[in-house]
Amino acid sequence: MRKGLAIAFSALAFALMALPAMATPISVTISGPGSVTLGCGCHNVVWTAVPAGGDPPYIEYYWTFDGASVPGSQPTLTHQYCNYSNQEKVVNSTVAVTVEDSNGRSASASKNATITLTGCNY
Numbered sequence: 001m002r003k004g005l006a007i008a009f010s011a012l013a014f015a016l017m018a019l020p021a022m023a024t025p026i027s028v029t030i031s032g033p034g035s036v037t038l039g040c041g042c043h044n045v046v047w048t049a050v051p052a053g054g055d056p057p058y059i060e061y062y063w064t065f066d067g068a069s070v071p072g073s074q075p076t077l078t079h080q081y082c083n084y085s086n087q088e089k090v091v092n093s094t095v096a097v098t099v100e101d102s103n104g105r106s107a108s109a110s111k112n113a114t115i116t117l118t119g120c121n122y
Contacts, residue, residue, distance in 0.1 A: 026054025028099045030111040040120035042082040047095050047111065049075050054101035062098040083117035091115045 032047030051058045063070040063077045070077060077097070083089045096110035 024053035026099065026101050026105050026107045027052050028097060028107045028109045030095060030097060030109050032095075032111065033113055033115075034111060035114045035116075037116040037118065038081060038083075039118050040083065042080055043117075044078050044080050045113070045115060047077045047097075047113075049077075049097045049099055049109075051099040051101070051107065054105055054107070055103040056101065058099050058101055060098075060100035060106075062100075064094075064096045066093055081115050081117055084120055086119045086122060088119045089117040091117065 028049055028051045030047050031050055033045060036045060038045075049061055049063075058075075059073075061073045061075050063072075063074075065077065065079060077095055079093070079095075081091060091114075093113045093115060094110060095113065096108065098106050098108040100106045
């Protein structure tokens with residue numbers, strides 16, 4: 001009976017070794033300004049998706065800007081803000097990203113940003 005038990009444990013140990021390692025869950029954060037003040041003219045503001053876990057490489061980046069889809073699949077999103085008036089403008093924007101890993105698993109994040117554009121002194 002002990003021999004049969006030893007064989008069963010050996011078979012179980014072998015089966016467990018053959019299982020693929022489970023990847024950690026995928027997550028993503030967005031780095032970039034939550035609040036920024038920009039001068040007169042046009043300025044680019046950049047946000048970057050920072051994925052972690054899952055099964056790299058991360059193959060898809062789906063961005064939205066204020067609810068509208070952004071074409072392409074890049075780890076960064078750039079938006080240009082302009083003000084040429086003599087009045088200050090405050091713009092509230094929301095950026096969101098969904099990142100997909102090489103196994104098809106995904107994670108999403110969003111960030112609110114307040115962009116203050118100072119007026120031009122003509």
